[in-house]
Amino acid sequence: MSMATTMLVIKPLFSPLIHHQSSRTARLHHHTIPTPLRRVPTHLPTSLASAAAAAAPPSAAESLVDDFDPELPIEEALTPPSSWYTDPSFLDLELDRIFYRGWQAVGCTDQVKSPQAFFTGRLGSVEFVVCRDDNGKIHAFHNVCRHHASLLASGSGKKSCFVCPYHGWTYALNGALLRATRIKGIRNFDVKEFGLIPLKVATWGPFVLLNFEKDVSPNQEVESDIAAKEWTGSCVDILGNSCIDPSLTYLCRREYTLECNWKVFCDNYLDGGYHVPYAHKGLASGLKLDSYSTTTHEKVSLQICEGGSTDNADDFDRLGVKALYAFIYPNFMINRYGPWMDTNLVLPLGPRKCRVIFDYFLKDSLEDDKIFVERSLQDSERVQIEDIVLCEGVQKGLESPAYCSGRYAPTVENAMYHFHGLLYRNLKG
Ligand code: FES
Numbered sequence: 001m002s003m004a005t006t007m008l009v010i011k012p013l014f015s016p017l018i019h020h021q022s023s024r025t026a027r028l029h030h031h032t033i034p035t036p037l038r039r040v041p042t043h044l045p046t047s048l049a050s051a052a053a054a055a056a057p058p059s060a061a062e063s064l065v066d067d068f069d070p071e072l073p074i075e076e077a078l079t080p081p082s083s084w085y086t087d088p089s090f091l092d093l094e095l096d097r098i099f100y101r102g103w104q105a106v107g108c109t110d111q112v113k114s115p116q117a118f119f120t121g122r123l124g125s126v127e128f129v130v131c132r133d134d135n136g137k138i139h140a141f142h143n144v145c146r147h148h149a150s151l152l153a154s155g156s157g158k159k160s161c162f163v164c165p166y167h168g169w170t171y172a173l174n175g176a177l178l179r180a181t182r183i184k185g186i187r188n189f190d191v192k193e194f195g196l197i198p199l200k201v202a203t204w205g206p207f208v209l210l211n212f213e214k215d216v217s218p219n220q221e222v223e224s225d226i227a228a229k230e231w232t233g234s235c236v237d238i239l240g241n242s243c244i245d246p247s248l249t250y251l252c253r254r255e256y257t258l259e260c261n262w263k264v265f266c267d268n269y270l271d272g273g274y275h276v277p278y279a280h281k282g283l284a285s286g287l288k289l290d291s292y293s294t295t296t297h298e299k300v301s302l303q304i305c306e307g308g309s310t311d312n313a314d315d316f317d318r319l320g321v322k323a324l325y326a327f328i329y330p331n332f333m334i335n336r337y338g339p340w341m342d343t344n345l346v347l348p349l350g351p352r353k354c355r356v357i358f359d360y361f362l363k364d365s366l367e368d369d370k371i372f373v374e375r376s377l378q379d380s381e382r383v384q385i386e387d388i389v390l391c392e393g394v395q396k397g398l399e400s401p402a403y404c405s406g407r408y409a410p411t412v413e414n415a416m417y418h419f420h421g422l423l424y425r426n427l428k429g
């Protein structure tokens, strides 16, 4: 028996049954907790985190957090157990402790470039709408009508006001209730108390950030520098100087739905290029993988790799001399290479499902070079499809009773180890 085999922790074959039972119990228990903002007092817009804090945390999931030990050095550590990637109650805990706290990237400023532009989205159970009013001010709200909870806006586009599709209540772009239809005879109703419930919003470079945590002030938009510092921690200057180039133009969006836990995609991104020579042969030919380096910061990890060793017979080179891959905890990636920047936003849709949104930005001068753009996007798409196959395969392996935890390759997987440590600390509250 090899060393590797003796060290493997084999999960008992009956554990999935126990595990599913406890998950179900946790889910039922969780449903008895008032869902945040389901009934908000009319005079008191509240925050998700404070509502979540009032609710008892799902204890089954909390006990799973301790199945990972972040204190062990990477050379000795086990990766988090598969339950972190499969248990529905664990996702509930992640939403409460990770996604409903701090700043979260939700889109890009191009989506609300001009007055009256808006876009909608969902994170966990939070439905939100971001818009720019006629004065150019940006706002964000829970996208839920105050009458009977219908979703208000859908998709994206331009609107001078939001008219509820259900009974026609109408809201201004600053959230004020402009018109409540057919309420003749109603008592104790103050229209000023029935505006849309605001969310804290900020922009930094091309990114739109929302914060579901803190109680909102009348002026919801938070100064860019403050939000950026809170979002990226100690890495704000490095990212601002070497990663985010405001001169790049927004080009397009691609979305992928993956049958895997959101962290599987993040882990795959954070393996220090380990999988690239095996799984992305086309990409590997354009990178000097020996030059790969990783640094970790408070909430960010940076992976850098030199490009330029392309074997392409033609001179097509989308990667340039250096590729920089920045991961902003918990779920946002900024990839800077050659004339390109693309961002990946990883959204949990369920314990075994996530969506990854790619936004592409390009140097203005190349925007009209259709051949270059098309070929770059095709190459990028090929890499994504290769990654989807890997991630969905990993999810299936995580569901298997044969697997519980793995190990880290210490010289390459430190960004992943850093990510798991941040998750642990957040999940412990
Ligand atoms: S639910 Fe929106 S107007 Fe009735």
Ligand SMILES: [Fe+2]
Pocket: 268, 275, 280, 383, 387
């Ligand atoms: Fe990959």
